[in-house]
Amino acid sequence: MLDRLVESLETCPMVKRGEYNYFIHPITDGVPIVDPALLRDVAAAMVKVMDLNNVDKIVVVEAMGIHIGSVLSTMTDIPMTVMRKRVYNLPHEVPVHQTTGYSKGELYLNGVYKGDRVVIIDDVVSTGGTMKALLKALEIAGAEVVDVCIAIQRGDPNIGRPYKSLVKIEVDERVHVVQRYI
C-alpha cells in the first residue's frame, strides 16, 4: 500500500532553506504533480491505521494537510476543519504560535469546541513545532484528541504525546525511508 510513497520519497529533489535540507515531494508540497494513486494510498493507509470510532472532526493544518484531509473526510464522512495561517476573529477562535525548522508564524483554530472528539492528520512532522502548536490550540478549545497520524515522520520529534506515522525518513543529501508502518 505504501510502495509508491516510499519510492517517490527516495527519488525526490532537495533544496536548502537556510541550513535546513528541505525535500520536495507531492504529498508535502503539491509539486511537481500529485498522482491520485499516491494520494489515495496515503489516505487509505491512514484510514487503516487510525482509530476513527466516534470521531466528530478531522483537524488538519494549512496548507499541505488539506489534500490528505479532504480525501480522508470524503472517505469517512467525518467533517474537517483547517487550522489556518489567517485570522478570522470568529467567536471561539484559538490563536497559537507555530515554529518549524525554517519558519515562524501564527496559526488559528476554528470550529472545534469543548468535548469534541478529534483526530489530527498532517503531511509531515519534522521539528514537531506545528503539532505542538495544534495540540495546544485543541487543549485550549477543550477537545479530546483521539488519534494523530502523520504521513511522513522526519527523524524522531517529540510532540508530547504518542502519534502514528506511515513512514519514517532520515534526510541528508537525499531522503532515506528507514521504517514503514504497514
Ligand SMILES: O=P(O)(O)OC[C@H]1O[C@H](OP(=O)(O)OP(=O)(O)O)[C@H](O)[C@@H]1O
Ligand atoms: O514539524 P515541523 O517542523 O513543524 O514541520 C512540519 C510542518 O511543516 C509544513 O508546513 P509549513 O508550515 O511549511 O506550511 P505548508 O503546509 O503551507 O507548506 C508541514 O506541512 C507541516 O505542517
Ligand code: HPA
Ligand atoms: O523537508 C521538508 N519538505 C517538505 N515539507 C516539510 N515540512 C517540514 N520539513 C519539510
